[in-house]
Amino acid sequence: MQQQQHDEDYITSVERRRRTWRIVVAHVLIVVTFFVATFLWGKF
Amino acid sequence: MSTEITHDTAHDEHDHHGPAKGLMRWVTTTNHKDIGTLYLWLSFIMLLYGGGMAMIIRLELFQPGLQFVEPHFFNQMTTMHGLVMVFGAIMPAFVGLANWLVPMMIGAPDMALPRMNNWSFWILPFAFAMLASTTFMEGGAPAFGWTFYAPLSTTFAPDTTDFFIFAVHLMGISSVMGSINIIATILNMRAPGMTLMKMPLFVWTWLITAYLLIAVMPVLAGAVTMMLTDRHFGTSFFDAAGGGDPVMFQHIFWFFGHPEVYIMILPAFGVISAIVPTFARKPLFGYSSMVYASASIAILSFMVWAHHMFTTGMPVAGELYFMYATILISVPTGVKVFNWVTTMWKGSMTFETPMLFALGFIVMFTIGGFSGLMLGVAPVDTQYHDTYFVVAHFHYVLVTGALYSIIAAFYYWVPKWTGHMYDETLGKIHFWWSTIAVNVLFFPQHFVGLAGMPRRIPDYSLQFAEFNQISSIGGFAFGLAQVFFLYIVIKTIKGGVKATDKVWEGATGLEFEELPSPPPYHSFTQAPPVK
Numbered sequence: 001m002q003q004q005q006h007d008e009d010y011i012t013s014v015e016r017r018r019r020t021w022r023i024v025v026a027h028v029l030i031v032v033t034f035f036v037a038t039f040l041w042g043k044f
Numbered sequence: 045m046s047t048e049i050t051h052d053t054a055h056d057e058h059d060h061h062g063p064a065k066g067l068m069r070w071v072t073t074t075n076h077k078d079i080g081t082l083y084l085w086l087s088f089i090m091l092l093y094g095g096g097m098a099m100i101i102r103l104e105l106f107q108p109g110l111q112f113v114e115p116h117f118f119n120q121m122t123t124m125h126g127l128v129m130v131f132g133a134i135m136p137a138f139v140g141l142a143n144w145l146v147p148m149m150i151g152a153p154d155m156a157l158p159r160m161n162n163w164s165f166w167i168l169p170f171a172f173a174m175l176a177s178t179t180f181m182e183g184g185a186p187a188f189g190w191t192f193y194a195p196l197s198t199t200f201a202p203d204t205t206d207f208f209i210f211a212v213h214l215m216g217i218s219s220v221m222g223s224i225n226i227i228a229t230i231l232n233m234r235a236p237g238m239t240l241m242k243m244p245l246f247v248w249t250w251l252i253t254a255y256l257l258i259a260v261m262p263v264l265a266g267a268v269t270m271m272l273t274d275r276h277f278g279t280s281f282f283d284a285a286g287g288g289d290p291v292m293f294q295h296i297f298w299f300f301g302h303p304e305v306y307i308m309i310l311p312a313f314g315v316i317s318a319i320v321p322t323f324a325r326k327p328l329f330g331y332s333s334m335v336y337a338s339a340s341i342a343i344l345s346f347m348v349w350a351h352h353m354f355t356t357g358m359p360v361a362g363e364l365y366f367m368y369a370t371i372l373i374s375v376p377t378g379v380k381v382f383n384w385v386t387t388m389w390k391g392s393m394t395f396e397t398p399m400l401f402a403l404g405f406i407v408m409f410t411i412g413g414f415s416g417l418m419l420g421v422a423p424v425d426t427q428y429h430d431t432y433f434v435v436a437h438f439h440y441v442l443v444t445g446a447l448y449s450i451i452a453a454f455y456y457w458v459p460k461w462t463g464h465m466y467d468e469t470l471g472k473i474h475f476w477w478s479t480i481a482v483n484v485l486f487f488p489q490h491f492v493g494l495a496g497m498p499r500r501i502p503d504y505s506l507q508f509a510e511f512n513q514i515s516s517i518g519g520f521a522f523g524l525a526q527v528f529f530l531y532i533v534i535k536t537i538k539g540g541v542k543a544t545d546k547v548w549e550g551a552t553g554l555e556f557e558e559l560p561s562p563p564p565y566h567s568f569t570q571a572p573p574v575k
Contacts, residue, residue, distance in 0.1 A: 020232050030259065034266075035266050038267065043288075043292070
């Protein structure tokens with residue numbers, strides 16, 4: 001029962017890859033935002 | 045669905061391969077253990093390089109007057125020492141530990157983006173080679189302090205500053221890629237049942253650190269880009285003559301620089317939170333409060349940057365805000381120290397080398413924390429600012445804090461990594477030698493600082509001579525102790541008593557309970573059970 005639950009909890013590689021790219025894109029956007037904001041702070 | 049972690053593509057059959065042979069193994073590797081090893085070796089080389097420059101600094105300061113080096117070269121040494129230690133020794137060491145440990149601790153087969161992991165590492169040797177090469181160029185290495193305040197780093201800087209700017213950009217790119225990789229790994233690669241609140245504290249502190257990095261490294265990149273355009277493209281971001289503001293540089297730098305301090309100490313908290321319970325043979329006291337305290341420290345770290353700038357002349361309301369906000373950080377930090385002490389309370393404690401370094405961390409990091417509180421008080425900071433008191437403070441935090449935790453982590457996990465126990469007697473000698481020397485080195489600097497000796501000077505008044513001599517003797521002894529450490533590292537890698545799979549009687553966690561010592565090249569190709 002526990003093993004079955006363990007197996008069901010596991011996501012597929014395709015799903016994981018999709019999630020990984022979503023995480024990467026979201027965090028690259030954070031990096032770009034902070035980079036641009038620094039120039040605005042510097043009164044560009 | 046299967047528990048097989050990789051099962052839908054043909055190349056996943058590589059899981060059963062061992063490492064490639066020869067030098068190309070290290071150049072082309074995408075294995076988290078190999079890349080962790082590369083990071084750790086780079087950081088050790090940088091530690092010895094930065095330490096060599098510290099020896100030159102302490103040699104010159106052994107007595108008043110100019111003995112060995114020109115003042116301009118002395119300034120290059122203080123600058124490069126700071127840059128190399130922060131960006132080359134401490135940060136890569138923690139990234140190396142993260143590479144080795146995070147996948148094993150969460151039950152993942154590797155990092156989420158292994159090829160990017162390889163790239164993150166291999167950028168760094170080029171960045172540091174470029175930075176170090178400026179020492180031999182016309183004009184010399186950067187000499188404006190590791191904080192590279194404008195206009196010293198813009199209007200009055202040597203041409204080699206452009207190499208420094210490019211090197212900082214490369215380090216930033218490496219850190220951002222490394223951070224995104226760690227975040228993706230932790231959020232997306234945990235074994236079933238490894239919920240966020242079951243993760244080891246080291247994983248938690250690295251997750252928080254990675255967010256700090258992706259928020260502040262672009263700010264640093266922005267600062268050096270503005271420096272570059274001020275130097276070569278006619279802008280005046282930091283040039284008052286063109287309508288810019290040099291104090292703005294300090295604001296931007298410290299918006300990066302203060303969280304950077306926590307980038308170097310939060311993973312250390314994670315290491316100590318792993319070691320103390322093992323050798324106290326008790327679970328960590330207040331796990332969830334540790335998580336919330338780490339998150340609180342990270343959030344507060346963005347709100348206190350101007351306490352580095354009290355003497356620039358800010359409104360009293362600003363001084364009051366930054367003073368109170370700074371002192372507020374002592375609350376979550378105090379929670380952590382309280383929890384470590386409480387974990388040890390009535391524990392069945394033993395004092396193997398990792399525990400000795402962890403205890404050294406707790407005591408001496410707290411000393412650094414207290415001097416930090418003193419510096420955070422705006423009225424008295426006016427006296428302490430830019431004195432050796434500041435140097436003493438941040439070396440207690442970064443050497444007996446961050447570096448001690450890295451050394452503790454080495455002794456704690458190296459039997460797991462190599463399958464060999466280190467020599468306990470040599471480890472204890474290393475601890476006591478380092479601990480006596482480091483206090484002889486840095487404690488007198490509090491006194492000369494309070495008496496008014498400025499930092500970043502090659503010469504000083506006669507009344508500071510004795511304390512400086514004592515400090516230099518401690519410095520040479522501490523430097524030699526780390527060469528001894530290099531011997532211990534090599535000896536342990538080459539052989540030693542075989543470590544058991546669990547290594548330590550009180551050890552917990554997937555890396556100790558589910559993997560042999562040493563672990564296979566590809567660990568957790570099957571997701572492990574999580575209790």
